[in-house]
Amino acid sequence: MKGPKFLLAVSCAVAMGFCGAAGAAEVSFPSWQWGESSNAALLNKIKGEFEKNNPQDKLTPINIPYEGFFDKQFSEVRSGSPSDIVTLFDPDVASYVKQGLLEPLDKYLKIAGISADQLSASHKIAIKDGHVFGIAFQTNPRALLVNGKLLKDAGLSMPTNLDEFLAAIEKLRDPAKQQFGFYSLSTSGPAQDAYLQTVPIVLGFGGSWFKEGKPTANNPQTIAALKFIKKVYDDGLVPRIDSRAAQQLFVDGKIASFIVGPFLVGFAAEQNKETYENIEATIPPFPGEQSASVTVFLGIPTAAKNKDSAGRFIATLLEPEMQKSVVEIVKALPAVKGSIPAGFLDQNPWFKAFVKAGDRAVSYAPEGMEEYGPEIYNIIGPGIEDILFNGKDVEQTANDLQGELEKFVADKKAN
Template identity: 80%
Template sequence: MAAAKGEGGTKMKGTRLFLAMGCAAALSVCAAAHAAEVAFPTWQWGESSNAAFLNKVKGDFEKNNAGDTIKPITVPYEGFFDKQYSEVRAGSPADIVTLFDPDMGSFVKQGLLEPLDKYLAMAGVSADQLSASHKVAIKDGHVYGVAFQTNPRALLVNGKLFKDAGAKLPTNVDEFLEAMKKIRNPAKQEFGFFSLSTSEAADATYIQTTPIVLGFGGSWFKAGKPTATDPNTIAALKFIKKIYDDGLVPRVNSIEAQQLFVNGKIGSFIVGPFLVGFAAEQNKEVYENIQATVPPFPGAQSAAVTVFLGIPKGAKNADAAGRFIATLLKPEMQQSVVEIIKALPAVKGSIPAGFLDKNPWFGAFVKAGDHAVSYAPEGMEEYGPEIYNIIGPAIEDILFNNKDVEQATNDLQGELEKFVAEKKAN
């Protein structure tokens, strides 16, 4: 979500002489010769607030880079990352790739991305000005990805549903369970909370459950070693299992759940601040009743999910793509990430003056962002996509196949240890 200035086009000296010789026609030919159409596929072109921001950057880029254009390609989220990875590995990538934290780590490790240092310099942004979320995008002093947006997890709350049900904002697990029970209204299909409740792609399963695992003080990995059998990890999975078995969460996927929250049907959601942007555009009543707080779990740890943009090796229009990323880094664009998307930007210190006064709920996310850890597996970030595919099915066995939590985590620990040993051996 960052800001920088991308300057395109050809600058000429001897302006008066050039004008006398018919510069308009010459400039037109020059611009056409260097025009680039930057292919940028992402599901985010189909999401209202994300699209509004991306189109703002697109407009600024095209205005200041004569002849160059951005080609928005709206694609479904399902299967996006597998397809993108296959195209990059095959040498036929789009010009801009969209990567979550673990994907970024994997792409950097495999050398699949172009360095962006030139475009940060163009934007007047140094690596030390980038948010802490960029750790996974930096290798040997070079920056390979810029955060489009960072979404630390906090408990987003529809205050009206809590108030109408006589439920208070929870400060511990027992109070949270009590609030869920009070808000649950089968006649109105209202729920107090959302967590994983249907079979999803492995990455979505991982993303939905990991903030709760971290919130309980658990983890999947510590310093590169599997920790699936950590008592806190087990406690988190038992909590997720309990609220699923007790019917306290809707049986929908995470994308559908976001819409239900916006529609006023879900009272709370451990999610990033971007969801407030959706509510602001679609449901004024929900937006005006938004609150946020630290998730009421004993570990008091928060997770962050960062969406990065990068330029893959083999991109046909790499330079124009870099100038688009530089445009993204402009100060006014960085502030727009906060104002439009309601997420944290790439460049530190970019929150607009007065924004927190008008949007006090955002303070919980800023606080979470100060101490949040990436949801990527610690010490094994570059193998994130492969690790999803091990952890995801284990979680689904617990929820949907009624597998005992201790047995499932013991089996999972063994699989993860085997995975790590194989990677170290290669």
């Protein structure tokens, strides 16, 4: 006789997608995020829920340094010996999807009771032919994060346009206190870093590097953005450090403003109560009123050994409680629309700027050429560095980049 226990088991299978030991495995999941406190806290919460509901599965966290992570991961995926879960930024997803390296996640969305149209706009880059190949662990649109106390101490209010912003940056610069009004690219490093640190400003000015797959390096808005980046560097208004060191200086109260994702608020909450309590945010006060978003996706390689177990982990990430935790713990936008917890915006008014930025942000990956991101960074990054560190003229460099990018596109089309 089929009694209540049978019905309960059926409900379990439908809701969670598991029953019994079938498909159980040890899931490998390497990421630099295991070494970052707020990200690790969220990942461990998801891990605990996953292992509770899938008792014969185990997730193995592997903390990998950020430097060289993506090259190592890609090499393993291409060789057919990948981890069970891969971590991907926007252009990585586009490239992996084009090469057929990722497993469709549709059935795991079904396990979680989520349809593709419930996913945030950031997933556009991870969807092909109606199939979802990556789920956002977190989306970080770029807004202007501000230390309100430093502004008020200097007799300033939140800048609303470019002129006010430049005036505020200049007034906030205080060499005696080693204090800066702003951070933007100021050191030489990997080409991807030069691109990623400057693209929110380029987009904010209404510029771009690509539109619908066509290079736009020398359009007037892109040139105006590059001139702004050069001005604040040449005038000594930004510290000569890399972005990770700059994040720490913001947390320490030494940088007044930073175009960055909301994750930095999570770092401030853990490390510096005064900075955290004085955080404000706004859309960057640039003429184009647009920004960039950076999404961290999770995917499953087609050659993964434990696809179903990895898929159950991703289904766990999509559960309502976990989606709310993305906002509460990491302070980022979640994968599923409508998942911001009730009252969160009232308690964290700065987050409204990031929600607003998310509505108008576009992926930082080059539009229409997303899958070629790393190759394009290697063209654009050195050009930006030439402008900042080698005294190259902005307009001439923009024209040179336009020519190089047009040749790059032509070569790709020819092949």
